[in-house]
Amino acid sequence: MEADMATPEDLTMMYRPVGPEELELLRQADFKRWPPRLPGQPIFYPVTNEQYAAEIAGNWNERDSGYGAVTRFHVRKSFMDKYTVQRVGGSHHTEWWVPAEDLEDLNDNIVGLIEVTREFRP
Secondary structure, three states: OOHHHOOHHHEEEEEEEEOHHHHHHHHHOOOOOOOOOOOOOOEEOOEOOHHHHHHHHHHHHHHHHOOEEEEEEEEEHHHHOOOOEEEOOOOOOEEEOEEHHHHHHHHHOEEEEEEEEEEEOO
16 A cells, blocks of 8 residues: 555554654654664554653653653554554553564554654753
């Protein structure tokens, strides 16, 4: 499926909170691909909603590194259908658990660019 042919029904909207280091790696990849997971990071955790991503970016990333951002991106639904949404806290604390070994396949199924939607600074 070509990116310009994808309809909203074909896509899953995802969010991910990031700190300054991950944001720089996204810049280096022209906002097209997520960087490989580091040793000790067996899972990539995109979240299902902006509210949850903003809580993480504003409460954790900003506190820990002085900067947090919320990113939004679209992945082909046909790829994401094999992953179950996990609830990890309150009703809006939902995320996908994508094994690190599947991250390159996820990257290959991103449609469009990864965009920064919100930023948090002290």
